Amino acid sequence: MSTNLNLSCVMVIFGGTGDLTHRKLIPALYNLKYEGILPDNFAVISVGRREKTTETYRNEIYESVKSFSRFKMDDEKWKELSERIYYHRQDFSDDDGYIRLNDFLNELDKKYNTNGNRVYYLAVAPESFETIVGKLHKHCMADNSNSWRRVVIEKPFGRDLKSAQFLNQKINEAFAEKDIYRIDHYLGKEMLQNIMVIRFANAFFEPIWNNRFIDNIQISSSEMVGVENRGGYYEKAGALRDMVQNHMLQLLTLTAMEPPVNLETESIRDEKVKVLRSLQVLTPELVKKNVVRGQYGPGKIEGRGVPGYREEERVSPDSKTETFIALKTYVENFRWSGVPFYIRTGKRMPAKSTEIVIQFKPLPEILYFKEYGIMEPNLLVIKVQPQEGIFLQFNAKRPGTSNIIVPVQMDFCQNCHAGSNSPEAYERLLYDVMRGDSTLFTRWDEVEHSWRFVDNIAQVWNDENTEISKYESGKWGPKEADELLARDNRKWWNIGEVSFKNI
Ligand SMILES: NC(=O)c1ccc[n+]([C@@H]2O[C@H](COP(=O)([O-])OP(=O)(O)OC[C@H]3O[C@@H](n4cnc5c(N)ncnc54)[C@H](OP(=O)(O)O)[C@@H]3O)[C@@H](O)[C@H]2O)c1
Known part of the structure; x- marks a missing residue:
């Protein structure tokens, strides 16, 4: 720093x-x-x-x-x-x-x-x-x-790579890069600052943080609200620009980055940029196959009827703006080769939750598996919001005379107890600007590489006049999002919503 x-x-x-x-x-x-x-x-x-x-x-x-x-x-x-x-x-x-x-x-x-x-x-x-x-x-x-x-x-810093480059050039005429603080307020959240600590300060996580032990990583951010009064803005942005270009890719970089040589701002940012540079290039074929875009229709949120996106204020009745996106990509480096990263974000979903789910590979089928069948995988979940904490799922024997193996959970929540009062992201960020620490702000090359990734998707959507998939408000997105994982014999984990009742 x-x-x-x-x-x-x-x-x-x-x-x-x-x-x-x-x-x-x-x-x-x-x-x-x-x-x-x-x-x-x-x-x-x-x-x-x-x-x-x-x-x-x-x-x-x-x-x-x-x-x-x-x-x-x-x-x-x-x-x-x-x-x-x-x-x-x-x-x-x-x-x-x-x-x-x-x-x-x-x-x-x-x-x-x-x-x-x-x-x-x-x-x-x-x-x-x-x-x-x-x-x-x-x-x-x-x-x-x-x-x-x-x-x-x-945010948003531009609406594509070209406009971001132009804006950056204009800002550079007045301010040096070290004096430019590009906000991604997710970086000010407690658990994002915690990801590096969890990874690099725990002997039982870092050694298994790679493609030998990890099956897939799911980064999800769901909201229950719709566009509210921001229809005018959202029509031009959509979930891809509003969430993926910044927050979701920042979550991905912190999860996938190599340990920096030290905690200096630029050392950390250098490692984050390497992840963005290693992202799989999404060709038009891959976009069509591995990116799902959806838009909410009418439905129910917590029992209350809500209108569809096209009925919202300042939204076109035939809008093709996506309020949901799910995608699969890869970080193409030695550590992550072959491990899919699934990203999903949407509005009007059943729960408000941002979480990173690390799903571990199954063990060899030698001992219990023949007798007990398929067991639940080990999961490590970094809960970003509204709960901040860590959730760990592993297998154990159910107490009693029968030999039944069940998944059990350890759920650490650092802001659930009365009296805990985590600082708001903006407190940390404003303080950091005043003291000249830009670690929790995005450097230009991070922005640039994020736009490269996002532009490939936007370009295909723009060129192909395909219909957008609809989903009912209050559901976890369109069925194509489930199919994206089902094709790989996987499923989305909705830890923020589910409470486990196995024991
Ligand atoms: N609101 C959020 O929760 C949120 C979250 C994340 C990011 N952001 C970003 O933060 C920025 C601000 O968002 P916001 O929601 O606060 O917008 P907003 O409520 O529309 O406020 C815009 C402000 O700009 C002023 N303004 C506009 N044109 C002006 C002009 N020509 N001359 C002088 N003042 C002018 C307005 O002043 P008057 O009202 O006095 O005209 C008002 O103070 C946006 O880039 C947005 O994407 C907002």
């Missing part, structure tokens, strides 16, 4: 009136304040277009913090923080606005001794990334000769 421990700064949040700022960013800053982690020399300027005073803005975000913070409202701490939060009104394209903003920043620098250090957080629609960064450059606001200046870019 390379860090610069001078945390003093002014954080400028472009999109300060938006949903992300209200639900995630300001509550995260409050939580950091609550825990005493925020630096003393610190201030925030929230930039929005709507007409309002700083006082009105502070009242609005007070309500958001009350609703979305993981800590209760402590009025004293809130007062200390909110006194340092200011509202600045301007349009992103308005040059005068940046001149006023820069003057205001210089004023706050003096008032709070922030040394000219700045975080520019772009909590805005992707169409505005280029405009804002270009204006910051034009008005010398990215100039880091006497202080540090960092930019945080929300």
Whole structure:
């Protein structure tokens, strides 16, 4: 980890009136304040277009913090923080606005001794990334000769390789790679940070983490919600761009990477990139065979009737946007040769859960198998959310006089107990930006290789005018997703949903 421990700064949040700022960013800053982690020399300027005073803005975000913070409202701490939060009104394209903003920043620098250090957080629609960064450059606001200046870019970073390359080039004109923090908020989640520890700090996992012992790996992320009010955005993105290009491939890289030479940011990122570079190239034939796309129709979620995707607000009635994707791929290197990686993500599914299931190979059929038939495989499950923990399934004898072998489970959940209160991903990420640690952010070449993988799929879908598979809301995707694994004599494990009742 390379860090610069001078945390003093002014954080400028472009999109300060938006949903992300209200639900995630300001509550995260409050939580950091609550825990005493925020630096003393610190201030925030929230930039929005709507007409309002700083006082009105502070009242609005007070309500958001009350609703979305993981800590209760402590009025004293809130007062200390909110006194340092200011509202600045301007349009992103308005040059005068940046001149006023820069003057205001210089004023706050003096008032709070922030040394000219700045975080520019772009909590805005992707169409505005280029405009804002270009204006910051034009008005010398990215100039880091006497202080540090960092930019945080929300997802999605482009909508294909070409647009991502263009955006990256524009950002590079203003900021050096080391000062660009591309957010994938999954990387801020506790269990993602834990994957490397589980793998590389346990003698009984790492030696068997390879194709000799592992049969297949399943990376699943399911949501019960539909597109809600994000139809406009989602129509252009779909599950492939919204989930696979970033979160799912990040989960895969952490699961498959080699041990880095040390814990330096670039050492870790180097290993992650190698995984992305080793991904099987999906030819059009492979896409047609091994990638399933689905879209939810009407159905029931927790007993409540819900509409199909095409009936949602701001969604075309003949939309072909996928709300579900399942795919099989391989990491073509020595460790993983022959081990399929199955990825699956979708909306309106029966459970909210993100998990990585490592299924181990069966043992030789010599002892128990002849008499007892096929046994359940050993499973190691890394539960990412909503439960955070590890689940282990292995075989044991059922107590009693009969010789029956059953699968038993050890289920460690680190956030299930009363009093446990894991930090939100954005807390860790904001703190890391301030201290200059970009380990949990994606480096450009990671983004580039992820888009290469995803573009191969998008291209085929674009060229082939095939119908999208439908699935009923409340089910685990279309039947083709089950068939994808059934063809390999395998099945999906839905550990987040199933509670085992064998004993
Ligand atoms: N919301 C989430 O949970 C979430 C999760 C992950 C990633 N993201 C990403 O985060 C980013 C922001 O999402 P969001 O949901 O917060 O969007 P949002 O609610 O639509 O907010 C957009 C913000 O941009 C401002 N804005 C738009 N055009 C402007 C202009 N020309 N000049 C000045 N201000 C302008 C808006 O200001 P006014 O309202 O004052 O006009 C508002 O503050 C997006 O890239 C999204 O993909 C969001």
